[in-house]
Amino acid sequence: MTKFRRAYRSARFLVPGAVAVALLAGCAQGSGGAAAASGTPQSAPPTAGAADAARPADPTKPSVTVTPAPSDASASSAPAGRAAPGTLLVTDFGSDTVTFVDPARGATGSVKVGTAPYGLVVGADGRAWVATAEGVAVVDTERRERLALVPYRTGTGPVTTGEYRGGGMGIALSPDGRRVYVGVNVPGGNGTLEVVDTAALRVTETVPVGRRPFDVDVSRDGAEVYVTNHDSFDVTVVAAGTLSPRRVEVAPYGTEGGLGSWLKPHYAAVRPSDGRLLLPFEGERLAVVDPRTGRTTIEPMTADTHQHGATVTADGTLLTVGTGPIDPDVDKGPSLTVRTPGGAERVYPLEGPHESVAVSRDGRTAYVTGGFTRDGYWDGLTVVDLDSGDTRRLPAGSRPLGIVVL
Numbered sequence: 155m156t157k158f159r160r161a162y163r164s165a166r167f168l169v170p171g172a173v174a175v176a177l178l179a180g181c182a183q184g185s186g187g188a189a190a191a192s193g194t195p196q197s198a199p200p201t202a203g204a205a206d207a208a209r210p211a212d213p214t215k216p217s218v219t220v221t222p223a224p225s226d227a228s229a230s231s232a233p234a235g236r237a238a239p240g241t242l243l244v245t246d247f248g249s250d251t252v253t254f255v256d257p258a259r260g261a262t263g264s265v266k267v268g269t270a271p272y273g274l275v276v277g278a279d280g281r282a283w284v285a286t287a288e289g290v291a292v293v294d295t296e297r298r299e300r301l302a303l304v305p306y307r308t309g310t311g312p313v314t315t316g317e318y319r320g321g322g323m324g325i326a327l328s329p330d331g332r333r334v335y336v337g338v339n340v341p342g343g344n345g346t347l348e349v350v351d352t353a354a355l356r357v358t359e360t361v362p363v364g365r366r367p368f369d370v371d372v373s374r375d376g377a378e379v380y381v382t383n384h385d386s387f388d389v390t391v392v393a394a395g396t397l398s399p400r401r402v403e404v405a406p407y408g409t410e411g412g413l414g415s416w417l418k419p420h421y422a423a424v425r426p427s428d429g430r431l432l433l434p435f436e437g438e439r440l441a442v443v444d445p446r447t448g449r450t451t452i453e454p455m456t457a458d459t460h461q462h463g464a465t466v467t468a469d470g471t472l473l474t475v476g477t478g479p480i481d482p483d484v485d486k487g488p489s490l491t492v493r494t495p496g497g498a499e500r501v502y503p504l505e506g507p508h509e510s511v512a513v514s515r516d517g518r519t520a521y522v523t524g525g526f527t528r529d530g531y532w533d534g535l536t537v538v539d540l541d542s543g544d545t546r547r548l549p550a551g552s553r554p555l556g557i558v559v560l
Contacts, residue, residue: 285322
């Protein structure tokens with residue numbers, strides 16, 4: 155691995171506009187979904203655990219498991235049963251719940267949603283859509299109860315837990331709130347993008363995508379959906395109107411090593427200014443993909459660490475999570491990179507691996523989840539003051555992975 159890594163590190167950065175990425179019609183075959191992101195080779199199928207016997211709940215029957223918030227008069231100024239502005243919601247990948255988190259005090263309650271929840275998104279109506287191994291859970295974040303569980307059309311095998319489990323991974327909501335798009339992972343094969351009608355609470359369409367769809371994003375106008383496929387080194391661009399897919403390869407280090415390579419895409423963020431996709435790699439290279447043409451340009455990065463979660467603010471500032479070194483001899487430890495639209499970076503060291511990141515509404519604080527999909531995860535968040543660089547660890551949830559600010 156060291157020789158392999160150093161060979162790539164010594165390669166020259168690609169010049170802007172120099173890489174034309176092939177556009178392939180028809181994308182990958184089979185079905186797939188959204189599961190936990192990882193940069194490791196899939197050397198073996200997941201081991202079945204106790205959750206194998208689990209079955210999707212009846213989506214027509216609300217299922218509620220709520221842990222009441224502590225009776226602390228200073229806890230919140232919000233009405234009873236409602237989350238205070240700035241409350242965080244995280245998916246408990248190590249359990250079957252989502253947890254509400256007060257950024258100052260920690261967890262204030264949990265709701266059972268389904269086995270090994272990964273990604274989540276919240277609409278303007280306050281409903282959260284959660285990609286679990288069993289289906290898409292619908293949660294009323296004000297009443298703190300699960301309203302439904304929408305089963306997948308795609309066959310993913312037994313319901314399991316862990317890094318390679320089948321079922322939902324990345325998830326996104328259309329701008330008009332009428333559709334939820336979820337990437338479904340099929341262990342050992344290609345995944346699918348499933349389209350959920352948010353009024354009917356059912357899957358209406360499935361689209362073939364690549365292997366292990368870690369992330370799903372939507373263009374600002376809702377015209378396109380972008381599925382980042384980890385193990386096939388690509389992004390599937392799906393036209394929202396026709397649901398026709400096309401493949402864009404994103405492999406700034408090449409595809410040598412195939413499934414055994416760590417140097418794969420994980421998460422993308424849609425740049426507000428021009429709709430291009432930003433995909434960080436290894437704290438060394440930022441792949442900037444034009445989804446219309448399929449062309450990729452590469453910009454240098456500085457953190458020198460394996461990177462997973464990414465998000466972008468309204469002004470175009472990119473935040474991405476470094477999980478730690480692939481090769482301790484040449485790489486640096488876990489970190490959070492904050493990159494301005496002009497390319498200037500500030501790197502905040504973190505204690506231990508992390509996975510995803512969200513930003514406070516005022517843009518001054520980042521919340522980084524400790525639920526890394528491999529060994530080294532922990533049950534909590536790191537809160538980062540983006541002005542001072544100060545960090546503090548906040549215990550909350552069970553291997554918290556996905557995160558949103560309510």
